[in-house]
Amino acid sequence: MKKIGQTLLLAILITGCKNEPKQESTVIDEVKQEQIITSIYPESITKVFNAHGNIEQWNKMNTLSFTMTKPTGKEKTTKDLKTRAELIETPTYTQGFDGETLWINEKDGNAYKGKPQFYKGLMFYFYGMPFVFGDDGISYEETEPLVFEGKTYPGILISYEAGVGESSDDQYKIFYDAETGHMQWLGYTVTFGKAEGSPDFHFIRYNNWQTVNGLLIPKSIDWYNYENNVPTEKRNTVEFTDVVLSEKVLDKAMFSMPEGATVID
Template sequence: MKYFYFLIVISSFLACRQPGEANVKKVDGPNQFPKAITEVFKAHGGLALWYNMRSLEFEIQKQDQNELTITDLKSRKSFVDLPNHSIGYNGTKVWLLNKDTVAYKGNAKFYHNLMFYFFAMPFVLADDGIIYSEVKPLEFEGKQYPGIKITYSSGVGESPDDEYVLYFDPKTNQMVWLAYTVTYFSKEKSKTYHFIKYDSWQSVDGLKVPKTLVWFNYENNLPTTERNRLEFTEVKFSETPPKATVFEKPEDAAFVD
């Protein structure tokens, strides 16, 4: 029940980031991004290497059975295999397959790319339509983390008023915190920030990607104590796209409105 509540909370965060073909660039252009975010990208392996990858797989550790996610990094088609269900996005629609009589309690349309978006930080913050600005550093347990605010141009996604702040280590330039607001359900600009700590990283094929994420409780727009923790395992990249059949709706599945 605790994990289910956790998924409802984070689902609202990414509801605004609707599926669509990724904007693939070939290299890190010298003037394409502000210097601070460029250095963060470089610290994680660089955009050139990220853009060369076409397929991504990872698992999320769970008590009963690990959750598998497969993503086409160009089209952003996705497949998520859970213990009792499978969710897919075929490039146009999201579908849901019930493997048994257990009803799916989440929102498949929100969840199909949810964990991909968390995992793909900081690289997804190079998508088109983003506006970057500096913010006051975050201070936590006596250490300061410089921040880069992320906002969206009008008309980008269903909730362009959402805001994100990437906080990074000033010595390594690695991402440490993600702060975010949620406006999808209220349709009103929010001043309340939620916080995720990117607690540990792993190197896979030259890219530094998340290993452990920690969601924090918050007060007065500052993180306080740990609430939930997720770990990513079995990470695989490939320069070859996944088979298209992976994302096709099975006969027994149903499209989700």
């Protein structure tokens, strides 16, 4: 009986030793996977991503929504972060994109006078900083820093491979705080509807952040006037309220074109 007891105890100990390394290996594999994902980006943009909660956390999210208050009333944007389907709801019209079809649904006889192709995804892109620069088809380069009111901000030039997005000739510049890594400025060109790229950079200041679901995202942004491709004085502020950033997957039907809506070619 004593020998049987010793044999049984030895078997239990061996079984326990076999199980422990598997748990440790799983943890190591997860760390390695995170390092692999992060390593596909240059060090500078990785520093910015990490300062805002890291790109891996952003990639877990499926839904983003936010509201802006405009002179005509509240404008709510809802975005599927994986398919980039979008719904923009305002008092006078609704604009939608189901991943393939762009549509406008006018309300109460209000004629829509905007540019839906240009506006599709526009505010989402400005709001999703800096994480939208983790998309595929993007190139990163160092650029000259921005000096504003005596402070120097290191810069990253963002450009796109041909055929990526609506305006692949667009260029962006992120300027960030060298100590914290927080994004502070965005410079961007506007090439939509133009035959070639633009040399003029517009500027948005990002210095008011909020934490939602582990990610540091804008609470408001400031558009600046510019001269000689540098910002001068603040022009206006856009605030974001009712922000939702979630892993929840939305019903695709919410982006579908309703009866009576107009397809935008």
